Each structure stands twice: as structure tokens, then as C-alpha cells.
Amino acid sequence: MEETMNFAIIGTGAVGGYYGGLLCRHGFEVHFLLRGDYVHVQEKGLTIDSKDGSFRLKQVNAYCRASDMPRCDVVIVALKTTANDRLAGILPHVVKPGGVVVALQNGLGVEKTIQEIVPDATVIGGLCFLCSNKIGPGHIHHLDFGSVRLGQYRADGAAAGITPELRQVADAFSAAGISVDLAEDLALARWQKLVWNMAFNGVTVVLNATTDQLMADPSALALVRGIMEEVVAGARACGHPLDENFIEIMIAATKNMVAYRPSMMLDFEAGRELEVEEIYRLPISMAAAAGVAMPRSETIALQLEFLDRRNRG
Amino acid sequence: MEETMNFAIIGTGAVGGYYGGLLCRHGFEVHFLLRGDYVHVQEKGLTIDSKDGSFRLKQVNAYCRASDMPRCDVVIVALKTTANDRLAGILPHVVKPGGVVVALQNGLGVEKTIQEIVPDATVIGGLCFLCSNKIGPGHIHHLDFGSVRLGQYRADGAAAGITPELRQVADAFSAAGISVDLAEDLALARWQKLVWNMAFNGVTVVLNATTDQLMADPSALALVRGIMEEVVAGARACGHPLDENFIEIMIAATKNMVAYRPSMMLDFEAGRELEVEEIYRLPISMAAAAGVAMPRSETIALQLEFLDRRNRG
Structure with a gap:
């Protein structure tokens, strides 16, 4: 599915705005879910100031309601975990049947939460080694680092190994210029x-x-x-x-x-x-x-x- | 010794200034050791603003060197414990043979430090339940509380009980208007x-x-x-x-x-x-x-x- 893979970014802040922006710049079809910044990004796009090269996306697919978004192959959850109670109202609208959800979040338990909402999805956890900040509406400042460690979730907590879905997401991230490292054992x-x-x-x-x-x-x-x-x-x-x-x-x-x-x-x-x-x-x-x-x-x-x-x- | 009991106050701050001031007001002979406030107190005395009644001692016995002080029956150590390395240069000059040292200090270990410096002295620990502050040179603000719990130190850590020395110090404090409570077991x-x-x-x-x-x-x-x-x-x-x-x-x-x-x-x-x-x-x-x-x-x-x-x- 790689050539035509499309992405949803749930939470377009310091993390989602940065990685979503890189995927978008590479040419992937990317759909951004926003809240407070929706009108601004809808009109003016995204700006990424980055130590690795700044860029501006003048027009992006912006949404303020998950139900307006197309279903996507890969849904990237980049909310703060403190907002995870919103996911039950979002993910069922956005994940394509047989799709993948990537949780770019901190701490434990986020993949379990997601898997319970979309039981048929493949859930991947992503650990970001990123120093990035949202400094204004639709305006991300990437200061340092940026690599992502990806591993596939298994409900029993055992090592899932390197699965085809994991490889596909990793290839897409790599193509977009994101440094990726794969973990056989997400937990x-x-x-x-x-x-x-x-x-x-x-x-x-x-x-x-x-x-x-x-x-x-x-x-x-x-x-x-x-x-x-x-x-x-x-x-x-x-x-x-x-x-x-x-x-x-x-x-x-x-x-x-x-x-x-x-x-x-x-x-x-x-x-x-x-x-x-x-x-x-x-x-x-x-x-x-x-x-x-x-x-x-x-x-x-x-x-x-x-x-x-x-x-x- | 009570009638003619004299006191040295080592450290005339929020604690020593307050209790020493009360002893002095009652009529005991009190000798105050100071550092930064010496000149001010020597010239202008001590001022105690207290919720229990403010008072001023226009003339007090102030010293900036321990070696200038007379030996006293009761030496009250009211330094911050962080200054206890100064005690070895002070106590041997100030404690009368057979005298008493009262440590009005926080935490553990202060009586042991004192006893090692003056092995022949009776060492008493005092726990102050006092809210007091030094707000200027020779100027103490007593906000609340003020009681002192006194207990006699024993090097082996066992309960010393209510000794005659403990009783004498307590009687003097009580006479000066300080609420005293006696502890049989200082540790x-x-x-x-x-x-x-x-x-x-x-x-x-x-x-x-x-x-x-x-x-x-x-x-x-x-x-x-x-x-x-x-x-x-x-x-x-x-x-x-x-x-x-x-x-x-x-x-x-x-x-x-x-x-x-x-x-x-x-x-x-x-x-x-x-x-x-x-x-x-x-x-x-x-x-x-x-x-x-x-x-x-x-x-x-x-x-x-x-x-x-x-x-x-």
C-alpha cells in the first residue's frame, strides 16, 4: 500500500505538526485534525522552523471534526496523553479497515487504550526523541533530534517482532526524512x-x-x-x-x-x-x-x- | 542556683533573641553573643514585637567575641545548626564549670556535638514550637506559638528522666513566661x-x-x-x-x-x-x-x- 498510503494526524502540535509536516512535504497525502489552530491552518497552512531546514506548507488538508476526514491507512495519534479521552470519538471515523494506528505518545498504556477503541487496527507505538515546540498557530519550531523508535503492540505484552505493517510505516517515515529505528519488543x-x-x-x-x-x-x-x-x-x-x-x-x-x-x-x-x-x-x-x-x-x-x-x- | 542564675545566648536571632529577650525582661542576667548585629544591639538594644505583648530592651549585655563573655550557669545555643562548627570556639569560653548547655536547635545530633565540646557540662535539648523571625538588626518578630519542650541528653540515647538541672532550667523559663513541657526521653x-x-x-x-x-x-x-x-x-x-x-x-x-x-x-x-x-x-x-x-x-x-x-x- 506504500505508494498510495495516506495519513491522518490526530493532534497537530509540536509532534504531529512536525512529523505530519515532513510526510506532507515528501508528497504523501496527509490529513490534519486540529482544534484551536483549525481556522489559521486552513487559511495559511503549516510553518516548520527546523534546524534541519525550515519549510512552509501553504495549503494542507485541515479538519476540525474527525467525521469530516477520509479514512486513512495510517492514523498518527500525536495528542498529549491527557487528551486521550477524545480518541474514542475520533479513531472509529478515521481508521481505514485493516489500517494502522501509530501512537507518538509518552508513557505506558496508550496502545492498549487505542486497541480497545479500534480492535481490528494494527497498533504501533512510536517513541519520539524530539525537541520541538509549537510557538504559534500552525507554527512548529523543531530544535533538535527527531528520530522515532517504532514497535508493534501486542495485547499480551510480548515482543511482536518486525512485522510487515511496522516495516511499511518505517519505510514511509524514512522516505520523508525521519530517522527511524525499529524495536522488536515495544513494551x-x-x-x-x-x-x-x-x-x-x-x-x-x-x-x-x-x-x-x-x-x-x-x-x-x-x-x-x-x-x-x-x-x-x-x-x-x-x-x-x-x-x-x-x-x-x-x-x-x-x-x-x-x-x-x-x-x-x-x-x-x-x-x-x-x-x-x-x-x-x-x-x-x-x-x-x-x-x-x-x-x-x-x-x-x-x-x-x-x-x-x-x-x- | 536559680536566684542568681545567669544566661548566655549564643546566636541572637529569631530564636535566641526571642527567648533571651524574655529571660532578660524577667530580670535574669543575660549575655548575648552576636555577629552582624553586634554594633546595633550594643547601641540600641533588642526589640521584640510579639503577639503576646511587644517590648524593648534598651540596654543589653552584647558581645561579639565569646572570650569577652563571663562564664554562665546556662548557655543557650540558638544558632542555626549550619553554624555549629563555630561552637568549638565558643562554648569552652562561656560555660561555667558544672554548667548547663541548652540546645534550642532542630534535628538530631546537636546535643552530641555540644557534649563532645564541653564534656563536663549538663546538656539539655530544647524543641521550640515557635514561629518567629528576625526582621531587622536586633529586631525580632514573634508571630505565633512559643512553647519549648526540654529533655536532658544522655550519650547512650536512653531516657534521662526529669533531672534537677532540667527542672531548674524549666523553672527559669517558666518564670520568664515561656511555656515549658518536660520530656523524660529526649531522643x-x-x-x-x-x-x-x-x-x-x-x-x-x-x-x-x-x-x-x-x-x-x-x-x-x-x-x-x-x-x-x-x-x-x-x-x-x-x-x-x-x-x-x-x-x-x-x-x-x-x-x-x-x-x-x-x-x-x-x-x-x-x-x-x-x-x-x-x-x-x-x-x-x-x-x-x-x-x-x-x-x-x-x-x-x-x-x-x-x-x-x-x-x-
Whole structure:
């Protein structure tokens, strides 16, 4: 289906606008679902300022109602997980029979939510290593990185391997210039990403500090490391054995990064609801059910819940 | 010795200025050690604005060097614990042979430090339930509370009971209008106070919230309760059995309090070094040595260390 593959982008923000924009620029048929920016994008298109080359899409297929969209081969979910209660009213209108849904979202549980809404669809999880921001209506600023790790979801949590559907989506992304990496075991990949996300997303918010500031302070680094150890123990208890040296690899990689504001910090600064449920609460619950406590992570989660409520008044 | 009892106040700030001022007003001979405020207090005395009645001491015995002070029957240590490295240069000059040292300080370990400096002195620990602030040179603002819980130190950590020295100090405090409560077991009293202090002192700083704001939020209250549970478990492991319902008593008492900024929050706002060592690190170490981990408390300690370093540049 690749030649004529069409895409729906559910949520045209920092993530959906960027990747959807790249697919569109390459020549794929792409349909964008929007809310607040609908009128602006309908009239003026999308603008992507990118360190890899800026571009403007003067005319795009924009929608404000899912029921107006054509059914698509590949539906990319790029909402914040805090908006996932909207998916039940969207996906059944947009996914083509036998189609694929790709969840470009953080944390655990998003593929399960999607699969329950569209039981016949192939569900793929996508882990974005992307530093991008929406800086105005239909205006995306891509600062750094951009690769996507894709893995196919299985309801039983086992490794699905590299399936034909996974390969097709990966080929389309690659054709559009997106760096893609395939994961045979999506659940393992999700827990791997949580090692970094649970350590840095919340702590940058609570301490109002960028990653480089945390890395430079011995106490903050000890806290980051302590949380990472909890996540590795939780992942193992849940049947996802991470490598012994995974934490040190993450620490070393973060040392080499520029000053970085994780997505949760950007959400907090913009007054958006924080993704505490998917990034903290669900992994903590799953680990607890498997007999492993994560008290450091839970401390961060409780702090985030307090700060989030105060931040949004 | 009561009738002619004289006092030295080591550290004439929010705590030492207030209690020393009350003792002085009552007619006791009181000698105040100061640093930055010395010249001002030497010239203009002390001013105490208090909800229980304001007063001014136009002339007080002020010193900027311990070696200039007379030896006193009762030496009250009211420095921040972060300044305790100064005590070795002060106490040997000021404590009368057979005298008493009263540590009006937070956390664990302060009596041990003092006893090692003046091995022949009777050391008493004082737990202040005081909301007071230094608002200018020699100018103390007493906002609320003010009672002191006194207990005698024993190097072996056992309960010393109500000794004659303890009774004498208590009588002098009472005579000066200070509400006093005697503890037979100082170590138990210190751990009891830590239940509140470890929960609220650090969390108010990290979340920049007063006690009433924490109490009103379900997540913050769950965090407070989780830390309190750790402290109770730590105290028990260290041989200090707190009552089953002690946490609920603390929670209920805090619900009835007005919006409160614990001493650590005041220290943070004033750019002073935080008492992380005595209020967090030492109890955590003692519990760990007794086989009990305190990961929530340690998370707060690490966050405080980061914030403290950033706050003081």
C-alpha cells in the first residue's frame, strides 16, 4: 500500500505538526485534525522552523471534526496523553479497515487504550526523541533530534517482532526524512524510555531546572540515578529485562546533550496538564502489582500532581 | 542556683533573641553573643514585637567575641545548626564549670556535638514550637506559638528522666513566661518532632507552599503522610517507639494551624543555608544503620541540596 498510503494526524502540535509536516512535504497525502489552530491552518497552512531546514506548507488538508476526514491507512495519534479521552470519538471515523494506528505518545498504556477503541487496527507505538515546540498557530519550531523508535503492540505484552505493517510505516517515515529505528519488543522499548523520562521529566519540573543543571549537581544526579534504578527494577519485575549498564548509558548520553527542557517542563511552562498518569502513575502501578515499590518516583508523581493543580489554577 | 542564675545566648536571632529577650525582661542576667548585629544591639538594644505583648530592651549585655563573655550557669545555643562548627570556639569560653548547655536547635545530633565540646557540662535539648523571625538588626518578630519542650541528653540515647538541672532550667523559663513541657526521653522527643519537620520543612521549600496549601491538596497530603510513615518506621528501628496514632495527631494538629512557613522555608526565602544535615541526613543515616530505608525523605533531601546550592549561588 506504500505508494498510495495516506495519513491522518490526530493532534497537530509540536509532534504531529512536525512529523505530519515532513510526510506532507515528501508528497504523501496527509490529513490534519486540529482544534484551536483549525481556522489559521486552513487559511495559511503549516510553518516548520527546523534546524534541519525550515519549510512552509501553504495549503494542507485541515479538519476540525474527525467525521469530516477520509479514512486513512495510517492514523498518527500525536495528542498529549491527557487528551486521550477524545480518541474514542475520533479513531472509529478515521481508521481505514485493516489500517494502522501509530501512537507518538509518552508513557505506558496508550496502545492498549487505542486497541480497545479500534480492535481490528494494527497498533504501533512510536517513541519520539524530539525537541520541538509549537510557538504559534500552525507554527512548529523543531530544535533538535527527531528520530522515532517504532514497535508493534501486542495485547499480551510480548515482543511482536518486525512485522510487515511496522516495516511499511518505517519505510514511509524514512522516505520523508525521519530517522527511524525499529524495536522488536515495544513494551521493553517503552520501559527503556521511561528510565529517562521518569527521571528527567518530573525532576526538571519540580526543581525548575534543565537537564544540564541537574547533571551538574551531585545531589540532583543522585536523585536522577535513584529514580532510574527504580524504573529498571520495575521493568524487570514486569518481565522486561533491561541491560545492567543501561542507566550508565542514559547518564552518559544526557551528559552529552545540550541544555534540554523535557516535554513535561514545556507543558508546565505553557500551563498545560502534565502527563503524570502515563509517565508515572501507570508504571508505578504495574511495578507495584509485580511486587516492586517505586517510592522516589511516587514522591515525584505526588509533587507533580500538586504543582499541576496549582499551575492550572 | 536559680536566684542568681545567669544566661548566655549564643546566636541572637529569631530564636535566641526571642527567648533571651524574655529571660532578660524577667530580670535574669543575660549575655548575648552576636555577629552582624553586634554594633546595633550594643547601641540600641533588642526589640521584640510579639503577639503576646511587644517590648524593648534598651540596654543589653552584647558581645561579639565569646572570650569577652563571663562564664554562665546556662548557655543557650540558638544558632542555626549550619553554624555549629563555630561552637568549638565558643562554648569552652562561656560555660561555667558544672554548667548547663541548652540546645534550642532542630534535628538530631546537636546535643552530641555540644557534649563532645564541653564534656563536663549538663546538656539539655530544647524543641521550640515557635514561629518567629528576625526582621531587622536586633529586631525580632514573634508571630505565633512559643512553647519549648526540654529533655536532658544522655550519650547512650536512653531516657534521662526529669533531672534537677532540667527542672531548674524549666523553672527559669517558666518564670520568664515561656511555656515549658518536660520530656523524660529526649531522643524520643527529637524523633517525634522529626515526624513533623521531615514532612513539612522540606516539602514546603520544594513545592514553595505553606502548610495549609499542602494540607488542602490530596497529593501533597499523601506525600506528607508517606514521609511521616518513614520517620515513624525509622524511629522505631532506632529504638524509639512512637504511638500508632502519632501521625494522625500531627495531621490533625496541622489542619488546625494557620498558614505556616516552617523555619526551613524562612531560611530558603532569606537565602540562608538549609539545615538538611540535621533534619534529614542524620536521621536517614541512623535509620539506614538500623535497617530501615527512607527513600521519600531522601528524595526530599536531595532536592533540598540542589535547591540550596542554587539559592545561595
